[in-house]
Amino acid sequence: MSSARAYAIEVQGNSAGIVVANANHFIFYAADWAFGTLDRKSFRSPAHAERAARDVLLRRSGEPPRQTFSN
Numbered sequence: 001m002s003s004a005r006a007y008a009i010e011v012q013g014n015s016a017g018i019v020v021a022n023a024n025h026f027i028f029y030a031a032d033w034a035f036g037t038l039d040r041k042s043f044r045s046p047a048h049a050e051r052a053a054r055d056v057l058l059r060r061s062g063e064p065p066r067q068t069f070s071n
Contacts, residue, residue, distance in 0.1 A: 007046040009053050016053040019046050028052075034060065 005021035009028070016035045019026035022042075028049045030039040035053055043049040 009046065009050050011050065011053045011057055014057070016050075016056075019043060019049045 007019050007026075009016040009019060014034070015031045017028055017030040017032070017038065019028050025042045025044060026046055026049060028035075028038045028041050028043060030036050035056055037056060038049070038052055041049075041052070043052065
């Protein structure tokens with residue numbers, strides 16, 4: 001039996017979505033329309049997905065995004 005690895009991603013108290021392990025990457029599923037641009041995107045780790053979600057909120061607020069890592 002295999003166990004799924006899934007992690008909730010929250011940013012500044014907002015439920016952004018979940019990431020689910022798939023082979024050697026993680027697929028992001030948005031929980032809120034504000035994070036829809038990330039929906040079904042692939043990330044190397046849950047931490048990379050969380051950084052991307054944080055950057056989405058920063059862009060929406062007008063702040064420059066922090067340096068992110070490529071997938």
